[in-house]
Amino acid sequence: MSSIDSPVQYTCREDDPVSQTVITAVAEASNCDPCELDPLYEYIDPDALNTLFHLHSSDEANQDEVSLEFTYTTYRVTVTANSVHISHVEGT
Numbered sequence: 001m002s003s004i005d006s007p008v009q010y011t012c013r014e015d016d017p018v019s020q021t022v023i024t025a026v027a028e029a030s031n032c033d034p035c036e037l038d039p040l041y042e043y044i045d046p047d048a049l050n051t052l053f054h055l056h057s058s059d060e061a062n063q064d065e066v067s068l069e070f071t072y073t074t075y076r077v078t079v080t081a082n083s084v085h086i087s088h089v090e091g092t
Helices: 018-030 046-052
Strands: 008-011 068-072 075-079 083-088
Touching: 008 018, 018 046, 018 075, 018 083
Parallel strands: none
Antiparallel strands: 008 083, 068 075, 075 083
């Protein structure tokens, strides 16, 4: 069972790709080492995720309107321009 019962938000750091923030957030919520998680690429293309939410994009204004939601292990992950929100998927 997850250590979180309500959504948690993680701020994306400029130096880290958003895919790394997703892995870190889910590992912390799962109370496990990131290496113990399923590979992120089994759920979503990490390179595409990083490209879509690259913090140094020349089109940052449009990034504020973009969000992406997907399931990773037993978590619903919502990525926005500056943050990663995770919540436990009900029924898992």
